[in-house]
Amino acid sequence: MQNKIKIYNRIAAILIFIGLPILFWALGDAPKRSVLKESISLLTLVSFSLMLMQFYLARSNRKIIKEHKMSRIINWHRYLGYAFVTxxxxxxxxxxxxxxxxxxxxPTDAFIQMxxxxxxxxxxxxxxxxxxxxxxxxTSLFRKVIPLSYKTWRTIHGILSLLFIATASWHAIKLGRHIDTPLIIFIVTAGGIGxxxxxxxxxLPSNKKA
Structure with missing residues (x-):
């Protein structure tokens, strides 16, 4: 039973955070461009979606991921974070x-102008x-050499994550070429719940003690 729950959780995560963005991109009405441009857009969109998923691969989501080993979940959180932050x-x-x-x-002039x-x-x-x-x-990569306790680092990490998701989501909604109503709803819902x-x-006091 536990193995089935684990499989269902993984399928759900793939469908929500990879499948939905790709579906929205494919069904969007933005004019299609070159293969290179569309590939970059899709890579960026999926990467951002997987960054949203980071909220769900954490201790804050214990009730959903309780069937999985927390150490394995944290490792997925860390390695996915490194990959998509890059x-x-x-x-x-x-x-x-x-x-x-x-x-x-x-290109250089365009970059400077931007x-x-x-x-x-x-x-x-x-x-x-x-x-x-x-x-x-x-701060994540060099956590072990930063002169802060784990609890303090985790709090700072959480605050930075909140600020990042808020500003990045707003940025994507304002400037994203493929952003339309379904994608806005997805970003606001997934980011908001996270x-x-x-x-x-x-x-919450009960969670502070955990």
Whole structure:
């Protein structure tokens, strides 16, 4: 029975956090572009969705993942985080990669212009989200050498995660080429529930003792 529950949980996670974004992308009405551009868009979309899934691969989601070994769940949380943080850290560069194969604005000029457009709230949110993600990645990678107790580090990690998901989601909704109503609902719902789970873990007395 436990093995069946584990399999069902894995299938559900794949369908929700990988299948749904791909489905929304495929059914969206955004004009299709080159294979390279669409591949980058899809990679970014799935990576962001899997970052949302990180909220559910944590102690805050004990009731759902109770059939799994917590140490294994934490390892999945860590390694998936490293993988998709890396992809999303390269997101600003991936945006301009197709320009190397197109006529028009020089890729370097386009990159500088993008980062210096401070009158666009979506870009500012993206820069803030990127910076928070970088701090999250560094503090996770070097957790054992940071002079903080695990409890303090975990609290800081949780706060940074909340700020990152909030700003990154807002950035994606404002500027995402393939963002439409179904994707907005998905991002707000998955991110919102994840944030509530994390807040419950940190602020409910019964969870503070756990």
């Amino acid at each position: 992809v999303l850290l390269f997101h600003p560069l991936l945006i301009i990669v197709p320009r190397y194969y197109e006529a028009g604005v020089d 980062l210096s457009t401070f009158d666009n709230p979506g870009i500012i949110l993206g820069i803030v989200a990127w910076s928070l993600m970088l701090v999250l990645g560094i 944030i509530l789970l994390l807040l419950k873990t940190y602020f």
